[in-house]
Amino acid sequence: MVHLQENRKPEEEETMYNNFEHAKITVKHLDSNSASHTHPFSAIFELVDNSYDADSKNLKIDFVDSNGTQRLEFLDDGSGMSRSEALQVLSFGHSNKAPNQIGRYGNGLKSGAFYLGREVLIITKKDKIQTVMLISNQFFDDSGIESQVLVPCPSFDQNGLAVFSTQQEVDRYPAEMEIIKKYAPPGLKTTEDLLNQIEGETGTYIVIYKLKKSVLGELTFNVSWRLNDIAVDKGDNSSIKSSLRRSLENLYLYPKMQIRLRGEIVVPRKICESWMAKREVEISTRSFKNAFCKNNQARQESIAECQEKIGQINSQFGELNTSGLRLAELKSKRRPLNNALDAANKHLAELKKQNDEAKKNFKDEKIVFKMGVQIKKRMENGIHFYINNRRIVSGYKKMFFSRNPNALGVSGYVNLTSNTFRPSLSKTMFESADDFNCLAKKCEDYLAQYFNYFQHQWIPRHLLSLEMNASKPEIALRKFWKFYGYESPLNPLSEQKQVLNANVSSMIVKQCSSWRLCQLCSAWKTHDSLEKVDKLSFKCIDLGMPCSRSAASDNEGFRELPEGKRITPAQRETPRLPSRSSSRLSQINLVEEKPVLAPPSPEVIVLEDDTEDEINFDRVDEDRYTASQSGSQYEGSPPRKRRRPSSNVLEIIDLKTKNAELERKNDKVERAMSNLRARMTSQNKTLIDFLREFPSLPIRIPRRGNDPNETMKFIIDQIKQRNME
Missing domain, CATH: 3.30.565 (Heat Shock Protein 90)
Structure with missing residues (x-):
């Protein structure tokens, strides 16, 4: 290694650095x-x-x-x-x-x-x-x-x-x-x-x-x-x-x-691997003309720069042709210019092709917004925005989630192209805030429609398949989340049980599918037998499949979201289980788009104990009735006359009603207390961080990582002790 001389003069050092x-x-x-x-x-x-x-x-x-x-x-x-x-x-x-x-x-x-x-x-x-x-x-x-x-x-x-x-x-x-x-x-x-x-x-x-x-x-x-x-x-x-x-x-x-x-090794996780009730909608890109115009202007500037570069190279050719050099010397100097001109022309052709494709895609391209309900770690839900397969915004929650506190686990994601949408410098937000807000608003509107469908159509059918039933959307939500391991079903801070029983685990696998990433072709694959396959060693050949990334191999199971208006309270009738003595259960229509509804009746009181039958005042004949969309016309023979319930049944109904009301009040109090504790923890952490900025204070502040509430209590005890002294 060559070393510089010591005691170098400043002007020599400056000259040397100028060569860098x-x-x-x-x-x-x-x-x-x-x-x-x-x-x-x-x-x-x-x-x-x-x-x-x-x-x-x-x-x-x-x-x-x-x-x-x-x-x-x-x-x-x-x-x-x-x-x-x-x-x-x-x-x-x-x-x-x-x-x-x-x-x-x-x-x-x-x-x-x-x-x-x-x-x-x-x-x-x-x-x-x-x-x-x-x-x-x-x-x-x-x-x-x-x-x-x-x-x-x-x-x-x-x-x-x-x-x-x-x-x-x-x-x-x-x-x-x-x-x-x-x-x-x-x-x-x-x-x-x-x-x-x-x-x-x-x-x-x-x-x-x-x-x-x-x-x-x-x-x-x-x-x-x-x-x-x-x-x-x-x-x-x-x-x-x-x-x-x-x-x-x-x-x-x-x-x-x-x-x-x-x-x-970091094990890749598919964004929708624990989603149920997966649905999707298409959003036209025509609504985002401002984003396209900005990107189009940038593309036109790149084309102009490339054309200017080609003009400079042609100018150098002209200078050579009039320089009077010998043929051999002229050829040697033309060679690098020819290479540069070929590269510039190729780059210009690529830029024009990309520009034409961007214009065509803007007219024809559709943004696919995919939605579902996240069963595991449901607090990490929200709307996830990707550009060119890279996550830009994660867990976006604004108006829809503030208006629907029971929309726990409801999630969505969209994968955009940089032809229309461009990320910010830090890739944590969109370059254009207006375009992002417009897209987020559209996504939230579709989430509201999806959550309405999930509450009033998908959950009742899902509970029916589990031999459970509920008359009201809120009760149905409680039963749904309790079945999947959440002790406080509608408490946002409630966490899923670490160990689920075999029936629940198998249902999650059935609804969500098991996904593995091939270590050779980097393609996502799903199969019923993948649950026990090691995520770090999976290869397509394990399933007898060739390595390839195709649309068929990455079918995430999303279906089109049914169109429909918001359901009014009068229309919120839900399918009910047939009696256990019935032998015609298999004849019930379970097609999701056309749920089977019972004729309109007074409010049905549901026993909270899932092991008991629902008390139903309408004794319906074994012939099943199919409701029309309006809920006013029915096919089949009319129902039998309503029987008057006994006094014991009325007492049970009264007790169950009171118990349900108490449970709702308890959950409300529990949510309020949880929110209060969360705010107190946040305020204590802010105050502790502020105190850390003053190391000269005569109190000892524990290291980071401890519980903020316990840390604040420790600080207060020190202050009290000093006041007593």
């Missing part, structure tokens, strides 16, 4: 650009997206704490970057990715990496050449560099020998290696250490160190909660918003790489 690669940004831009992120996970996802777009098969994410240095490491086996492509990382707004890929702005690596830390080391391998790039804020501070971002960027061949293409690269190589040796993290300071990180033919290795910390010296994320995860302190560390592992499980609708987080 200059980014088309300033140091301040690095800091301000990282402010587009507000959460560590969104920053990490930017680096994961880069590996996904590079067609990586494997990605390793690790947190390393050694030799007093904490760092995050990302290692993939994707296509890697050439030297020229690596240098493009130093400019914003430059991206050669296809329209169906996730990244579009050439911004993700810089914004994500510098949100997490102050120093970034990148090693990438392509075409048997490894390129090392170091972006160090500490180097900028020590050198007094404030305007330009100067970056050491040497390249090496397979034998570890430096590769140069210009004399300028030869001149600056010793200084580059000295800076890397001084500012690179421990264990990555020599050429041998740097070049041994990527074992395959291609790949990229990113190290982020000098991680950002709070005023109290704590990292912005938690690595001690679980050794195989990275979390943020948000109370429930098992949720998708607090656990990186949980959030990575359904980050992509169609995952194509295996992610290993801190040494353990």
